Amino acid sequence: MNLFENEAYQPLASRLRPESLSEIVGQQHLLGEGKVLRRIIEQDQVSSMIFWGPPGVGKTTIAHVIANQTKARFINFSAVTSGIKEIRTVMQQADENRSFGQKTIVFVDEIHRFNKAQQDAFLPFVEKGSIILIGATTENPSFEVNGALLSRCRVFVLKPLTKEDILKLLQRAITDSRGFGDQKLDMEDKVLDIIAVFANGDARAALSTLEMAVLNGELTEEGVTRVTLEDVEQCTQRKSLLYDKDGEEHYNLISALHKSMRNSDPDASVYWLARMLEAGEDPLYIARRVTRFASEDVGMADPRALQIAIAAYQACHFIGMPECSVHLTEAVVYMALAPKSNALYMAYESAKKDALSMISEPVPLNIRNGVTKLMRDEGYGKDYKYAHDYDDKLTDMQCLPDPLLGKEYYRPTTQGVEKNYGERLRAIKSWKHEHGAKGF
DSSP, X not given: OOGGGOGGGSOHHHHTOOSSGGGOOSOHHHHSTTOHHHHHHHTTOOOOEEEEOOTTSSHHHHHHHXXXXXXXXXXXXXXXXXXXXXXXXXXXXXXXXXXXXXXXXXXXXXXXXXXXXXXXHHHHHHHTTSOEEEEEESSOHHHHSOHHHHTTSEEEEOOOOXXXXXXXXXXXXXXXXXXXXXXXXXXXXXXXXXXXHHHTTOHHXXXXXXXXXXXXXXXXXXXXXXXXXXXXXXXXXOOTTOOOTTSHHHHHHHHHHHHHHHTTOHHHHHHHHXXXXXXXXXXXXXXXXXXXXXXXXXXXXOTHHHHHHHHHHHHHHHHOTTTTHHHHHHXXXXXXXXXXXXXXXXXXXXXXXXXXXXXXXXXXXXXXXXXXXXXXXTTTTTTOOOGGGSTTSOOOOOOSOGGGTTOOOOOOOSSTTHHXXXXXXXXXXXHHHHTTOTXX
16 A cells, blocks of 8 residues: 555545445435335345436445445446446456356446447446446436436435534544544534535535645644634635524525515625525525515516526526526526516415305306216206307306405506506406406
């Protein structure tokens, strides 16, 4: 072993990589007692599979545990450095080993980086059982892995680690001799908590941040390494932006974003967005709140706002941070500049109040669905008028229960295109009044 192979010089994340299932943190839906993936590994009955999940959640770690526990030959491939020539050489060797009864497991990290020709090189050997293929990817395998290859693999979806999972890993790192267990550390309160929040479900990021903070900590005369919040801030280039996503500041910032958009202030909106993203907030959480805003505060004044919000959510889901920050910025600025209307929100709240206080009101017989003879004999669907059968596509048919006739829940504003919908609604109500519809 030379200097560069010494374990002490390996990154903290590598030194602490679990060697057994019991050391893996998170993914209990797959690795909990009695769960399918755990049984497969414990029984050494591994078949071709794909691990799909965000960075730092344990895809490569699980593969290493399989390598430690299997009796098969285990080969590591990198989609970044391996070409077709290397693949074919290993496949031929696996074919020969198979004739002697030895299984070969091939692990391909970042399998989505392999092109079609490289992926096709695996296919015949997977089909005839020469190799068991295990792939790891951060991208949707439905789009990034050849259909023929994917159909022969079972896909396991790995989830981001929770804050509690990350904290367990960090606690292990400062107590385990493979980490900093042999060092004297003096950490300020909340250092581990802040690192766990910043990591956003990525164990590798959390351990790397901890390692940098410890290496940059102050070494006292007593041989104690003092690690402060400032050390963490310097290592992450985050200052007071870090906050507990379950705490008060989380709600303060999302409130600030929402109210800045409502007040049509794009500059303030982008600032609060940046505060949240740079503090490690989940972009999908922000995208969900922007989607709510699109209907609650813009609504029919600009129906396209909802489309923009949904598109931003999908972009965040598809490419993640940091790239998706620009998509969220586009959505937030659009919401801030859009005309505002809370008519949909007010309509639902008003209808909800009546629905809860008059919950037993029967549905009028004419708009019930008479699917059986007995129901039709009871009057279900009687006098129903199909609007498309009429020239104006309008009828005088009653749709509300009698006690609610004349109720108006949706009251359009004159903002944006909602003004046009308001004019349309007034025309509809005028027509119904003229044709004797009840409640109009």
